[in-house]
Ligand SMILES: Cc1cc2nc3c(=O)[nH]c(=O)nc-3n(C[C@H](O)[C@H](O)[C@H](O)COP(=O)(O)OP(=O)(O)OC[C@H]3O[C@@H](n4cnc5c(N)ncnc54)[C@H](O)[C@@H]3O)c2cc1C
């Protein structure tokens with residue numbers, strides 16, 4: 001940023017330098033992209049969802065391409081909170097931008113424990129709750145599809161953390177606005193959406209799932225963008241807390257669509273794979289858009305859909 | 307991530323093609339076994355980059371050309387086959403780790419099926435560079451005679467044996483069967499190192515031979531990739547915990563162990579695509 005435009009904002013106590021971040025699970029633990037991205041330039045870094053214990057993840061054949069999209073079933077492979085703190089977190093000592101840790105669990109207790117552990121680490125600025133995780137207590141139904149469970153989860157985590165709290169919503173609900181409102185009522189500082197949609201692909205010759213032993217995966221990438229944009233718009237019309245738009249963003253124009261629809265910031269997922277420099281290009285692109293339109297601040301764009 | 311100019315893009319036989327790219331002077335040079343991820347098209351379909359191995363490096367005066375040998379199998383490779391000389395391709399690489407060579411390497415057997423020859427050709431060249439007197443044997447095959455390609459080129463780098471499933475050319479059977487056949491008839495040296503690339507069941511059968519006769523071997527694996535950078539965790543491959551090589555040249559930064567430490571996954575794009583043939587948990591890997 002050359003300082004000509006105001007791109008920064010506050011999400012609770014966390015400052016975002018600019019409204020562009022990588023989405024959880026598509027950017028590893030940050031360091032994987034250091035040859036391509038100056039991490040210091042990002043609005044924030046969001047790392048892969050961390051669980052209490054390390055997870056080995058799904059069987060092989062975890063991803064397959066579909067028209068303009070990707071089906072992925074990674075099964076939350078991650079190094080676990082201890083591994084994260086010992087091996088991944090120190091890397092951020094030399095990185096000058098906010099750090100958002102995505103957390104996931106099988107029980108509300110697990111999320112709370114993760115939050116408490118991270119309280120001991122000031123380098124972590126925010127938590128993003130990945131509520132698209134199976135809840136063991138309700139037989140594997142995702143936390144984020146039951147309003148009562150969502151309320152309970154967000155309340156419990158809010159109780160134990162003063163870090164910025166972002167709740168990442170799943171699109172697999174009848175009315176996503178209800179869930180966004182619950183998050184707002186329970187004290188979340190922001191909501192982010194959307195996580196992937198479930199999907200399948202079948203190899204008709206072998207009559208087998210294209211994801212090997214994994215029958216289904218999450219559909220992500222450009223294919224989901226119109227749907228994601230629609231849900232983001234719905235949520236922006238409903239809540240007052242900041243909304244992070246996610247889903248199929250591949251260019252400045254895509255990012256601007258989400259901002260105009262009302263999102264305060266965007267997360268870039270799949271497109272990091274196609275162009276590892278895309279986050280920086282979109283930051284430059286947003287700034288260029290503001291300059292071209294004689295605007296001084298990103299706030300002059302957000303939610304200006306006529 | 308760089309732009310590479312297309313120097314040549316020709317059809318060799320059936321669906322097999324050869325692409326030659328000029329490596330920019332500032333770019334790193336690849337080792338045999340390493341790969342590039344190539345953006346195939348400018349649209350969102352095909353979407354992801356396609357991974358391709360380095361086939362050969364050719365020095366022409368000051369310029370260095372990277373050769374990629376590829377088979378057209380779908381949208382991405384179809385697009386690639388239409389690329390014209392002079393056009394630019396966006397590629398990331400070299401990625402992953404190359405094959406490992408003992409300094410005193412003497413006898414080498416390459417086992418390929420179809421396009422699997424792509425990363426192995428460079429192995430022969432690298433071995434001959436280390437030891438001009440090294441003996442190279444190539445076992446190359448396909449379903450039928452028509453599908454066996456690269457015959458002349460294989461003969462150029464060593465003693466070539468061919469196999470086909472239907473026996474229409476050379477030995478009737480598959481690569482591992484041909485290997486056994488040659489070993490039984492003492493057509494091969496007592497000790498050798500094998501390098502292999504091809505379908506996973508072929509590699510598994512070679513692993514059995516390697517174990518039974520205590521022959522060292524290395525394989526180049528393939529898996530669908532998202533990022534190629536170790537970030538998306540798409541390309542996980544199960545390894546055998548007690549066989550993981552940790553000696554020099556075999557670093558594995560991305561191992562993920564299960565909590566009980568009995569299962570372990572490795573990322574092919576980061577730790578591979580080359581593995582010691584005994585490291586891979588073939589029972590889990592081959593469906
Ligand atoms: C490390 C590595 C090196 C490779 N080297 C070569 C090479 O030198 N020459 C060559 O011809 N092929 C090579 N392959 C396979 C090559 O990447 C695929 O054939 C190619 O991606 C197919 O793309 P497509 O769009 O034509 O096919 P589609 O079937 O339409 O592809 C659909 C999706 O599946 C993926 N995919 C399909 N087959 C494979 C495969 N076998 N491996 C990985 N991903 C696949 C594609 O990348 C794409 O995302 C290599 C693969 C890997 C992982």
Ligand SMILES: Cc1cc2nc3c(=O)[nH]c(=O)nc-3n(C[C@H](O)[C@H](O)[C@H](O)COP(=O)(O)O)c2cc1C
Nearest residue numbers: 023024025049130194195220221247248269270538
């Ligand atoms: C390979 C892969 C892994 C992902 N892992 C996570 C994860 O661990 N936690 C999470 O909240 N979302 C995860 N996601 C979802 C993304 O963060 C994002 O919500 C989704 O990909 C939609 O954005 P996109 O269309 O820009 O990719 C993952 C997505 C992909 C492609």
Ligand code: FES
Nearest residue numbers: 533534536539575
């Ligand atoms: S392809 Fe993304 S981790 Fe290997």
